[in-house]
Amino acid sequence: MSQTLAAVKGMNDLLPGEIEIWQHVEGLARELFGRFGYGEIRTPMVEDTALFVRSVGEETDIVGKEMYTFDDKGGRSLSLRPEGTAPAARAYIEHSILNQEPLTRWFYTGPMFRYERMKTGRYRQFYQVGAEAYGSKEPAQDVEVMDMVAQFLQALGLQDIALNLNSLGDEACRPAYHAKLVEYLKAHIEELCGDCHRRMETNPLRVLDCKNPKCQEVAGKGPNVLEFLCEPCKAHFDDVQRKLTALEIKYVVNPRMVRGLDYYTRTVFEFIASHPALGTASTVGGGGRYDKLVKSLGGPDVPAVGFACGLDRLVLLLKEGTRKFGASPDLFIAVADPGSQDTAFTLASKLRREGLRVDFDTRGGSLKSQMKRSDKSGARFTLVLGEQERTSGEAKLKRMADGSLIPVSLSGLAAAVREHSATEVAQRGNAT
Known part of the structure; x- marks a missing residue:
């Protein structure tokens, strides 16, 4: 393997x-x-x-x-x-x-x-x-x-x-401070790590940046750069x-x-x-x-x-905070029967061209599994498309926040989603 x-x-x-x-x-x-x-x-x-x-x-x-x-x-x-x-x-x-x-x-x-x-x-x-x-x-x-x-x-x-x-x-x-720092560090050289022995000769300021706890303790008691x-x-x-x-x-x-x-x-x-x-x-x-x-x-x-x-x-x-990031779908389109798959696929593409975030499961599957996916996606609305909706051109938009149903025409679906989304945002704002 x-x-x-x-x-x-x-x-x-x-x-x-x-x-x-x-x-x-x-x-x-x-x-x-x-x-x-x-x-x-x-x-x-x-x-x-x-x-x-x-x-x-x-x-x-x-x-x-x-x-x-x-x-x-x-x-x-x-x-x-x-x-x-x-x-x-x-x-x-x-x-x-x-x-x-x-x-x-x-x-x-x-x-x-x-x-x-x-x-x-x-x-x-x-x-x-x-x-x-x-x-x-x-x-x-x-x-x-x-x-x-x-x-x-x-x-x-x-x-x-x-x-x-x-x-x-x-x-x-800085040279005067360096000289004083080196003098101090040499007096405490036995307390410094091997890397700091080398740093002391090449660039003594690096000793102050050492992560070794003992070196930090030594550096903390050294000369104050602000005094120089x-x-x-x-x-x-x-x-x-x-x-x-x-x-x-x-x-x-x-x-x-x-x-x-x-x-x-x-x-x-x-x-x-x-x-x-x-x-x-x-x-x-x-x-x-x-x-x-x-x-x-x-x-x-x-x-x-x-x-x-x-x-x-x-x-x-x-x-670590509670804030959620990223935009959820405006709409999830579910299909009630296999015959509606192509229509739903075409509708999803059209709505995306009109600026909506649309989720659609290309695999189809049972309506129950699609509704679970819609809920998990965080979509604001869900539309179920079946033979009746295709034939009549009318459907119901489900508001996922409260389960209420809103009658809409398929031809005006993008405008309806935008209108009801704006109303929902305004209502949340008034509530707070």
Whole structure:
């Protein structure tokens, strides 16, 4: 017997019944981000490996341990994208966008890939929605991005999500903090894991991002990055906080927070959910400023700020609620006898052309089994078509909510379904 094939571990199928939640989240993102003036981009899922080495950082876990990297038939090293910011920056440079507009706002959505230990809401093929803003170094741009995320999460109806905020400084003030951090870490080197011994030499900020509990404990008692900020960075961070307060966006300053990518400067932030469905994987979105990324990839010296939200985790949170997603059929057509099958099939096609969502079981079967399917589908109305209905051109529309019967003509069926659907919606609205 041949072995049954299954999806690759950590790469999941999205099926009807769940995909409607994904479509809702993605549709809401497109609508809301459009209000902020962000246009959608789509970049390839495969990029030159060097793009991520140069941007994300060679010493990060993403590049060192998690990327899906392979040589193609031409001997080029390619990688499935592990995140969306670097590909967007590459596209910004390649298409000379700066020459077309001084301020650029983009958003994207799609799958990313990392070979990592899986846990709740974290998979090897995972999905993100994110945005990037190029051309503005102002604190207002940082806050606009955070405001957009906050409004997005609020529009999804998610509760108990806290904004954590920090500043990592820049090339003027970060070296002094690095030196102090390394001095502190060397004094506690015996308490750190082997990976952090290496990180301490290559990029000490990575120690702060280690998931080892002992390393986290050591890092939590280390020097405070905010105490090392130069005046321009401090002024930038203070203005970010003032603007967040003006927008009534609550936040917590968390000086121990860093992001897992090397390109961040100054502002970094995370939106953290308090919900048992996520367990310890509580970050649903995050980002920050990366003013030197575009230049480091060979482009112009353009400041930028952006974010990404994990769609897998957002969908998990929405599944915990009671809200139903996706549109049910407007009408289910059942047949009372085999002779009505062709007429019902033709009628269903006609009504779909007129804009109705129509369910119809092409297998036929007993009327009882068809009515069970209608009930399961959630259809608002059911029409039973038999010889009498075909001959007279008249039928009865069954309202599934209460079982009442509404006389209709087959020629005016689409209009009748729309009329009675509108009446039903209006009645529900008045009741509430």
